[in-house]
Amino acid sequence: MPNPADTIAKVGVKRVLTGLGLLVVALLAVAFILGILSLRYTRDIVSDDFQQQQLILARTTARQIEDGMAFLRRELKILGYSPAIQYLEDVAWANRMRVSFDELARMGVVAISRIDFQEDRAGKAYTLDGDGSHIVEQDFTAAPEVIWARDPENRGRIYQSDIQVQQRGNFRTPFMTLATPVYEESVDESHPKPTGRLDGVLMFKVDVSKFTGNYCGPIRSGRTGYCWVLNIDGIFLYHPEREFIGDDAFVARGRRNPVIKFDQINEIQKTKMLAGEEGTAQYVSGWHRGDIREMEKFLAYAQAHIGLDCPYTMLNRGTLETHERRPGCTTIWPVAVVAPIDEVYGTIHSLYVRQFLIQGILIFALICVAMGIIYYELRWSRELEREVDRTTQDLKRSREQYKSVVENARDFIFSMDGKGVFINVNTAASRAFGLPARAMAGKRLEEVLLPDDAAAMLVYLKDALNSGQSFEIKAPLRIRDRVYWLSTHFIPLFGEDGRTAERVLIMARDITDRKRMEEQMAQTEKLASLGTLAAGVAHEINNPLGIMVGFTELLLDRIPPETKDHELLKTIERQGLNLKKIVENLMTFARQPAKHEEYTDVNEDVENVLRLVQNTLFTKKIEVETRLGKGLPRVRADSSELQQVFLNLINNAAAAMPEGGRLTVVTKINPYSHMVEAILADTGTGIPREIADRIFDPFFTTKKVGEGTGLGLAVSYAIVHKYGGNIRFETRADKEAKGGPTGTTFFVSLQPAAVRTVGAEGERRAAGGGGS
Secondary structure, eight states, X not given: OOOXXXXXXXXXXXHHHXXXXXXXXXXXXXXXXXXXXXXXXXXXXXXXXXXXXXXXXXXXXXXXXXXXXXXXXXXXXXXXXXXXXXXXXXXXXXXXXXXXXXXXXXXXXXXXXXXXXXXXTTTEEEEEETTEEEEEESOOTTOHHHHHHTSGGGTTOOEEOOOEEEEETTEEEEEEEXXXXXXXXXXXXXXXXXXXXXXXXXXXXXXXXXXXXXXXXXXXXXXXXEEEEEOTTSBEEEOSSGGGTTXXXXXXXXHHOTTSOOHHHHHHIIIIITTTOOEEEEEEEEEETTEEEEEXXXXXXXXXXXXXXXXXGGSOHHHHHHTOOOTTOOOEEEEEEEEEHHHHHHXXXXXXXXXXXXXXXXXXXXXXXXXXXHHHHHHHHHHHHXXXXXXXXXXXXXXXXXXXXXXXXXXXXXXXETTSBEEEEOHHHHHHHTSOHHHHTTOBHHHHSOHHHHHHHHHHHHHHHHHOOOEEEEEEEEETTEEEEEEEEEEEEEOTTSSSEEEEEXXXXXXXXXXXXXXXXXXXXXXXXXHHHXXXXXXXXXXXXXXXXXXXXXXXXXXXXXXXXXXXXXXXXXXXXXXXXXXXXXXXXXXXXXXXXXXXXXXXXXXHHHHXXXXXHHHTTEEEEXXXXXXXXXXXXXXXXXXXXXXXXXXHHHHTOTTOEEEEEEEEEOTTTOOEEEEEEEOSOOOOGGGGGGTTSTXXXXXXXXXXXXXXXXXXXXXXXXXXXXXXXXXXXXXXXXXXXXXXXXXEXXXXXXXXXXXXXXXXXXXXXXXX
16 A cells, blocks of 8 residues: 555645646746736837937938038138139139039039129129039029129128929939129239129039938938938938939829828828927838838938028027927928838847747746846846946046047147048147038048148158157148148057057147247347348448548549549449448448337338339339328338338339339238338249248349349348338249249338227228238
């Protein structure tokens, strides 16, 4: 007979096993139910996170479109201020347009046109497009841009046309026009006096699909999601499906797949997107990147405020936080980012299938240690979360401090790769290059620097990468027609292995002012040494020279004038007097500057000198044009010495025009330095570059022996600086002009008797209409 105790034991074991089995089944059931609930909850969370990410993409793209539109308007205004565009100078207008077109073409600008309103060129449009520069002749009087530009109220404003859809081959392309009136306001050598009159209108023709595609095309949401853009009329400005561009969004989808109803997306477009709202939604679509079937998609949408009266950057804080449209803003471009829902859910489902299989195998083994693991995991997780939060806050503060230091630094700080491509640029460098920091990223050196400078910079980059060592270079660099003297440090940045230099950090300090000061100090020291030498030579020569001239005069009195000896003595006397004049110039140059309080009238001194040399200038066929400013204050200078300065400059100008020419003399108040300025400009041969730095050196002259001493400009320099003034020049010689006009312009700046503030209108009256 079976032992009752054994039976009881077996029953107990059976019950225990049954209980354990039921417990396992119950646990599996609970795990399955919790898994289903967790799947739904996770799907909702992932969906919401994915939609928020898509919304961030849509907002970012909208802001980039706004920044790009602001850049086009700014470039239009900058181009409109160019003298070559305002005055339509031959050849120069096309070259100036080409400089801007090479950059703007990548942003969708297909043509730059300048319509002229002047009678001799009315009805002509000077155009540069992909086919080159050409002139179009037709009647533009009815063009809306022309009508708008002729209104004086629109001076300095930007015209922005509505979207115009044009058929180009098998596809439609949306275009828009940006325009600004052109007034003759700028000044150059050919146009020293701007008239301020309306001269025409400058226009950009923009391919809107290419413009928006620059920002929307690269967008990828998930694996295959994409971006599209509408205008306020519901026209597709950009869409990955090329035949949709330029078509009505409300009918294009139905034409593509008429079986599916697109009521959802049409309603969203009408009541949300075109109403200026931002948000997320879901809708039914009929295709996705070649996959033609009915499917649901996630949608996130934002607004690009591209109107002239309501840019996003002008919205107040409350409007920014709610992403609302500014009251009165009607010119918006809705930006949408979409992705199929099954791409997001498919990843979640596959993850949970694997999870359930693992749970079914390991649930029994893990049940015993689950509580202990959970307990310690929770403790460790809480501690880890606190540590991560502390580390995250520290890293965030450190990154913000570093970013603030770099962005606010006065030095140019940027990083580049070995191919000369910009990676990051700080604010100071982006301002110097004239482009936003975002626009600089990805650009090559050749796009922002002259070829020689770009090649030299690329050599330094490769040296830093190959050697792995930091070094410093002090050299000039031309950026946007301005020469900077830079102290540049090249610092290689290593990759994760710590051995391979992948990028180069460049820190450049502008030492232009210090370099100029060093050069001035060297010039001052040189002049001081020459002055000391000149003083000694003058004193040593003056006494015997006076005796020689005196005895010559005695001999002349004793010898009859008609004899040969008398003629020889006159020659000796003439050369002695010339030598005495040289000694006097040396004494003037070597004399230590003294503090003078004499004041003189610049206009009177100029007129006195011109009356003195008018016969000489007339004989040499030199035409004189004077524009003397009225009401100029008296200046600190001796009248006779100042007339000597003007006489030297006028004589040099006459010598530079052996075949005749034009001498222009202007006096005015410089609006920036508030000093009285005398400008003497000739149309002579100019000063070659190789000797331009030496013209103020004593005894330096290009004249033949006996024609000049080389002290005229040196003495003039000493006189002007003695009274706290300044003298400088601009020149263009035959080699540099390349067939264009040549000549030299001297600027003599003198301290006024009393400092006064001159307004814009006062400057014009004081300058008497003159210009340099």
